[in-house]
Amino acid sequence: MTQQLSDPKLVAVLGANGRMGAEAVKAVEAAPDMKLVAALGRGDSLDQITAAGAQYVVDLTVPESTEANVRFAVEHGIHAVVGTTGWNADRLAGLESLLAGHPETGVLIAPNFALGSVLASAFAAKASKYFESVEIIELHHPDKVDAPSGTAVRTAQLIAAERKAAEVPPSPDATTSELAGARGCEIDGIRVHSVRLRGLVAHQEVLLGGSGEQLTLRHDSFDRASFMPGVLLGVRNVAAHPGLTVGLDGYLDLGF
Numbered sequence: 001m002t003q004q005l006s007d008p009k010l011v012a013v014l015g016a017n018g019r020m021g022a023e024a025v026k027a028v029e030a031a032p033d034m035k036l037v038a039a040l041g042r043g044d045s046l047d048q049i050t051a052a053g054a055q056y057v058v059d060l061t062v063p064e065s066t067e068a069n070v071r072f073a074v075e076h077g078i079h080a081v082v083g084t085t086g087w088n089a090d091r092l093a094g095l096e097s098l099l100a101g102h103p104e105t106g107v108l109i110a111p112n113f114a115l116g117s118v119l120a121s122a123f124a125a126k127a128s129k130y131f132e133s134v135e136i137i138e139l140h141h142p143d144k145v146d147a148p149s150g151t152a153v154r155t156a157q158l159i160a161a162e163r164k165a166a167e168v169p170p171s172p173d174a175t176t177s178e179l180a181g182a183r184g185c186e187i188d189g190i191r192v193h194s195v196r197l198r199g200l201v202a203h204q205e206v207l208l209g210g211s212g213e214q215l216t217l218r219h220d221s222f223d224r225a226s227f228m229p230g231v232l233l234g235v236r237n238v239a240a241h242p243g244l245t246v247g248l249d250g251y252l253d254l255g256f
């Protein structure tokens with residue numbers, strides 16, 4: 001069937017009863033260029049996606065489920081916009097091989113859909129080569145099941161890559177005696193600290209330290225509505241980006 005310019009994008013939301021999925025259902029329903037054709041919760045058969053004729057899947061489930069969901073979508077030529085965490089290097093490599101056999105299908109894995117968060121991580125990565133020290137603090141609601149956050153992992157990876165390219169030495173740290181966990185965890189050589197606190201939604205600070213100065217890049221999502229423009233942007237752009245894109249910045253013009 002030929003898609004007309006005015007035809008709505010047919011979207012299925014997975015994890016529709018969750019905190020993010022419920023917001024995404026509302027956002028898709030309110031988008032003039034989209035039609036929600038399926039809303040799946042835990043235990044629902046993925047066959048509902050194909051039966052509903054979905055062209056796009058938005059996955060906002062849990063780390064244990066997301067890989068199978070996305071593989072199902074790709075195997076059926078359905079584009080996928082994924083916010084769920086848990087996409088480590090092995091999973092991403094497996095997905096890339098699968099996508100090689102489905103060259104017209106696009107997948108976006110977006111650790112964070114909030115435009116401000118994406119910008120803050122990009123700015124932090126760019127700035128980080130000019131500072132001797134860098135550490136990340138991520139702060140989230142206490143119902144979050146994974147730590148550190150996917151956003152913090154991605155930010156650390158971006159920072160580490162910039163610092164490596166610029167041949168910046170590791171952040172100095174004289175610690176020789178430590179109570180386990182006191183210095184957080186390390187991702188690609190970058191220290192990441194996780195706070196879980198009732199009242200929070202999703203927040204992150206990147207601390208950059210030099211002699212006699214500090215630059216702090218902080219982003220706050222006060223409401224899950226902050227993620228929805230990015231989800232819709234993902235759905236609108238994923239078909240034009242076949243293959244795997246990691247990070248919503250892949251669809252933005254950041255100019256650097």
Ligand SMILES: NC(=O)C1=CN([C@@H]2O[C@H](COP(=O)(O)OP(=O)(O)OC[C@H]3O[C@@H](n4cnc5c(N)ncnc54)[C@H](O)[C@@H]3O)[C@@H](O)[C@H]2O)C=CC1
Pocket residue numbers: 014015016017018019020021040041042043044060061062063065069082083084085086110111112113114150227
């Ligand atoms: N990329 C981004 O901007 C954001 C990503 N997230 C991530 O999105 C994921 C979901 O977050 P929340 O909504 O806060 O979690 P949640 O726990 O409120 O929702 C997850 C939902 O998925 C359901 N589910 C589990 N397996 C499923 C399956 N196979 N099919 C359909 N539904 C299934 C669960 O029953 C639950 O209702 C997490 O990994 C979180 O880190 C959260 C906020 C923003």
Ligand SMILES: O=C(O)C1=N[C@H](C(=O)O)C[C@H](O)C1
Pocket residue numbers: 085111112113140144145148149150151152201202203
């Ligand atoms: O679980 C959450 O809430 C969030 N998860 C994502 C992450 O792990 O980075 C995105 C955002 O931080 C909210």
